Amino acid sequence: MRKRTWFEVDDPDDDFEFTDAERDFAAALSGHCAAWAPDDVTGQVGRPDDWDALLAYVGLCDWGEGKPETGKEKAAESHRPLHLIDLGVHLAGDRVRGDRLHNQLYSLPDQPHAWALDATGSTDQLARAAADWFRTVLDKPIVLYVWLHEGYAYAARYAFADSGETLCQLYAKTRAPDGQADALIAAGHVHGRGWIQTVGLPTPSLYLRIRGDLDKGHVIPGVRETTKRGPLRGPWYE
Numbered sequence: 001m002r003k004r005t006w007f008e009v010d011d012p013d014d015d016f017e018f019t020d021a022e023r024d025f026a027a028a029l030s031g032h033c034a035a036w037a038p039d040d041v042t043g044q045v046g047r048p049d050d051w052d053a054l055l056a057y058v059g060l061c062d063w064g065e066g067k068p069e070t071g072k073e074k075a076a077e078s079h080r081p082l083h084l085i086d087l088g089v090h091l092a093g094d095r096v097r098g099d100r101l102h103n104q105l106y107s108l109p110d111q112p113h114a115w116a117l118d119a120t121g122s123t124d125q126l127a128r129a130a131a132d133w134f135r136t137v138l139d140k141p142i143v144l145y146v147w148l149h150e151g152y153a154y155a156a157r158y159a160f161a162d163s164g165e166t167l168c169q170l171y172a173k174t175r176a177p178d179g180q181a182d183a184l185i186a187a188g189h190v191h192g193r194g195w196i197q198t199v200g201l202p203t204p205s206l207y208l209r210i211r212g213d214l215d216k217g218h219v220i221p222g223v224r225e226t227t228k229r230g231p232l233r234g235p236w237y238e
Helices: 020-033 123-138 180-186
Strands: 044-046 054-062 082-092 095-100 117-120 142-149 152-160 166-171 206-211
Touching (some): 020 054, 020 123, 054 123, 082 123, 082 166, 095 123, 117 123
Antiparallel strands (some): 082 095, 095 117, 142 152, 142 206, 152 166
């Protein structure tokens, strides 16, 4: 079976009805990424409903103990990937913008991150800028912080190690120290529908390198590194 190319447009008659300029951009972007595209992510293109812009994006996952070999079924829980973040660019005319995407709407944030992309130019210039941006962001190191109480993990956070930005996190009140959740809520470390933010917690117990070169970032001082992970149960959220 032929390996799918990054940012490949499938069929000329596919439902997205890409313009010639968008197809040229996708082809150029795919070409610029061909030499370095990592195996653990896949670049895709599309257009969500009612959009007037092309979307090119990748999703980063944590495969636990390793990605299963192609063609082999793996039922183990450790091989069920955890989605961490969507990253992508919007192409509209002669402008391309890239940033973290909403995990359902694929929209760009109202407030761009410091590492966001915003460029104008020809089709090939935009494709080159987008490819360079994807490579820079995919090279950002990611770590997993874990908090333990009485030997059990009660909280965890995936973060970019260069900026400390949270990718996703969990907090299990039933396994946390008594009274901690109420104290975090009282201090304002809660968003949305009661999602406790782990940035309000004390120093993590452990950290695990997930991807990237930690020499390009840093970890919270005083946290012990581990190479093994135990069960992390609970809903994950941003």
